[in-house]
Amino acid sequence: MNQYCVGIDVGGTSVKCGIFTYNGVLLDKWEVLTRxxxxxxxxxxxxxxxxxKHLAEKTIAYEDVAGIGIGVPGPVEPDGHVPVAVNLGWKDIYPAKIMRELMGGKIPCAVGNDANVAALGELWQGGxxxxxxxxxxxLGTGVGxxxxxxxxxVTGAHGAGAEIGHIHVRDVEGERCACGGMGCLEQVASATGIVKEAERFLRMFRDPSSLRIYGKALTAKIVCEAAKEGDILASTSLECSMRYLGIVLAQVSMIADPEVFVIGGGVSRAGDFLLxxxxxxxxxxxxxxxxxxxxxxxxLGNDAGIYGCAKLMLDKE
Amino acid sequence: MNQYCVGIDVGGTSVKCGIFTYNGVLLDKWEVLTRxxxxxxxxxxxxxxxxxKHLAEKTIAYEDVAGIGIGVPGPVEPDGHVPVAVNLGWKDIYPAKIMRELMGGKIPCAVGNDANVAALGELWQGGxxxxxxxxxxxLGTGVGxxxxxxxxxVTGAHGAGAEIGHIHVRDVEGERCACGGMGCLEQVASATGIVKEAERFLRMFRDPSSLRIYGKALTAKIVCEAAKEGDILASTSLECSMRYLGIVLAQVSMIADPEVFVIGGGVSRAGDFLLxxxxxxxxxxxxxxxxxxxxxxxxLGNDAGIYGCAKLMLDKE
Structure with missing residues (x-):
């Protein structure tokens, strides 16, 4: 009987690992440094x-593991090929195949993009x-x-499914985005985008603002908190950033029309106020x-990835 | 043996009907006035x-018909319920159920939204x-x-799948769209949008243009033809309209990432130049x-709907 599944979320700093029961209870969780x-x-x-080691500790036999799902920070092709994962140094590898061999060929493995598996995790056991x-x-350093x-x-025909951070949202943007575009959502609604937008408003208006004392140390968290406390420049600039996100969600509704939007990432800690x-x-x-x-x-916070990796395997059944 | 399928594309003026072979050959085609x-x-x-009558004429037995697909100009719920189709006068009906009864309960029937089935038709036997x-x-009077x-x-959770005509594309739009929004793609890239945009350019610049003589009689076709012949105001305004369509297609790529975009509707007769x-x-x-x-x-032009309706039935098998 396959009663368990494993999620492995490979990140640039550490690899998050979890053992789950079939119905989504996280039994064991640990991290491994990314070498x-x-x-x-x-x-x-x-x-x-x-x-x-962890399977032995819990006396879980290999044949009781339905599979191991692996999340990778980079594009994953339909056959499991990862052409490149810059943050890991990986190039042209098949992580699921390798993992299967490392586990003695006894446990089925699958691989997915990390943002996609995190979404799957939130769908399974989260928001x-x-x-x-x-x-x-x-909503983090970037917008994924x-x-x-x-x-x-939905991975998409060219792996660009749900790459919403690079949707063009405004024509008046003055700088290029890392992707080469101009006026991408990420440039205005990511943590860095929120700061840049606040800095623009601080330059544009001479009104007093609690943000002015921070100079280069300004963060998205500070902008959100100041907005929550009623600082007018902070809340105007945050509104401007989040308006573009709202417009993009509306676009998503008029293309794929989902039932629900789930907002995660560091910036989402601003909570219901931001929502x-x-x-x-x-x-x-x-x-x-x-x-x-x-x-x-x-x-699920940082655990969304391991939940989604585990679910990836259950869906393969 | 089910060797045939039937497509019924219900429009506000006429109902287009077709009998197809399993592999997509259109055997017979006719229209019925919409009462x-x-x-x-x-x-x-x-x-x-x-x-x-047409089945009898071709000596096709009911048991050789895999099904009848019906396209409706309005929202279609997953269970086949059509809450309203304003152009037909329909309200709260189940067209597939009715059609099945009308055909003696012997032929399976299904129903879909007309824009969606037209897309299915183009996928099956068209572009x-x-x-x-x-x-x-x-690209017609509206943008579907x-x-x-x-x-x-992809019908979407609220029937808004691929309603790309109502994606917000520009903040400076001065009028409301029929949907209640402001700055919808349809306001600038539909046949009427192309004319409005050209009129805006004619007001904005005093340069000579072949479009000026038309006054209220200006059409999207005239704008496209003048642009093709090198009229600068016509081509600048058409570029402006089609730029927004290009931006929306880019958004679609970064949300659903399809392999191909197929451009149809009356405006698309401007052909490769527009493409x-x-x-x-x-x-x-x-x-x-x-x-x-x-x-x-x-x-497939106006036949896309009947092709898609027929395919709808083949997919049900």
């Missing part, structure tokens, strides 16, 4: 070694629980996304919808 | 009567042939869309994609 030396060739062997059509938005329709990840701003602008830009999609906060 | 009296209650009986992930854009992923129509303008702006707004989606012209 990036020699094109990251030690990463998966390190993980396999630790996994063997999207009970839904089957969802877009997860990760994971789209799920009918319970399945309500996004919601206002989302609703303003979807007059065509009688019934709007719901907006929820993510619930 | 909208008494909440459109005669529409389906009229169609059924004609269909019986999207050979692909499985496609967005079809219909149909999204297909893995060969299946190249859209393509230029699409590519400029997708620097993140190493491999871009293809852009094609639709091939």
């Amino acid at each position: 990036k030396a020699e094109q990251g060739k030690y990463i998966l062997p390190d993980v396999a070694e630790e996994l063997k 999207g629980r009970g839904f089957s059509d969802m877009l997860m938005v990760t 996304g994971g789209l799920i329709l009918h319970g399945k990840i 309500q701003i996004i919601k206002k602008h989302y609703e303003e830009h979807t007059p065509i919808l009688n019934k709007k999609a719901e907006l929820m906060l993510a619930k | 909208k009296a008494e909440q459109g209650k005669y529409i389906l009986p009229d169609v059924a009567e004609e269909l019986k 999207g042939r050979g692909f499985s992930d496609m967005l079809m854009v219909t 869309g149909g999204l297909i992923l893995h060969g299946k129509i 190249q303008i859209i393509k230029k702006h699409y590519e400029e707004h997708t620097p993140i994609l190493n491999k871009k989606a293809e852009l094609m012209l639709a091939k």
Whole structure:
């Protein structure tokens, strides 16, 4: 009987690992440092070694493990090929195949993009629980996304599914985005984007603001907190940033029309206050919808990835 | 043996009907006038009567018909319920159930939204042939869309799938769209949008232009033809309209990432000239994609609907 599944979320600093029951209870969780030396060739062997120990500790037999799901920070092709994962040093590898061999060929393995598997995790046991059509938005240093329709990840024909951070949102942007575009959502609504937008407002207006004392030390968290406390420049600039996110969510509604949007990533710690701003602008830009999609906060934090990796395997059954 | 399928595309003026072989050959095609009296209650009986005649003429037995697919100009719920189709007078009906009864309960029937089934038709036998992930854009009086992923129509959780005409594209729009929004794609890139944009350019600049003589009689076709012949105001305004369409296609790539975009509708008769303008702006707004989606012209014209209706039934098998 396959009663367990394993999630392995490979990150640039550490690899998060978890053992789950079939119905989504996290039994054991640990981290392994990411050894990036020699094109990251030690990463998966390190993980396999630790996994063997943890399975032995819990006296879980290999035949009771339905599978191991692996999340990778980079594009994953339909056959499991990872052409490149810059943060790991990986190039042209098949992580699922390697992991399967490392575990003695006895446990099925699968691989997915990390943003996509995090979305799957939130759908399974987090903010999207009970839904089957969802877009997860990760507001961190960048803006990431994971789209799920009918319970399945939409990877896209060229691996660009839910790359919402690089949707063009404004023509007046003065700088280029890392992707080469101009006026990408990420340039205005990511943690760095929120700071840049606040700095622009501070230059534009001479009004007093609690943000002025921070100079180069300004962060998205400070902007959110000042906005919450009623600082006018902070809340105007945050509104401007989140308006673009609301517009993009409206676009998503008029393309893929999910039931729910789940907002995660570091910036989402600003909580319901932030959610309500996004919601206002989302609703303003979807007059065509009688019934709007719901907006929820993510619930699993950094564990979303391991949950999604485990679910990836259950879905393969 | 089920060797045939039937497509019924219900429009506000006429109902287009076709009998197809399993592999997509159109054997017979006819139209029935749309009788909208008494909440459109005669529409389906009229169609059924004609269909019986055509099947008899071709000596096709009911048991050789895999099914009848029906396209409806309005939202269609997953269970086949049509809450309202304003152009037909329909309210709260189940067209597939009614048609099945009209045909003696012997032929399976299904129903879909007309823009979505037209997309399915183009995927099956038109511009999207050979692909499985496609967005079809219909540039007519409005801007419609149909999204297909893995060969299946994406209707969306609230029936707004591929409603790309109502994506917000510009903040400076001065008028409200019919949907209640401001700055919708349809306001600038539909046939009426192309004319309005050209009129705006004619007001904005005093330069000579071949468009000036038309006054209120200006059409999208005239704008496209003048642009093709090198009229600078016409081509600048058309570029402006199609730039927004290119931006929306880029958004679609970064949300659902299809393999191909198929451009249809009356405006698309401007052909490859128009396609190249859209393509230029699409590519400029997708620097993140190493491999871009293809852009094609639709091939089936007004028959796309009946093809898609027939395919709807084949997919049910």
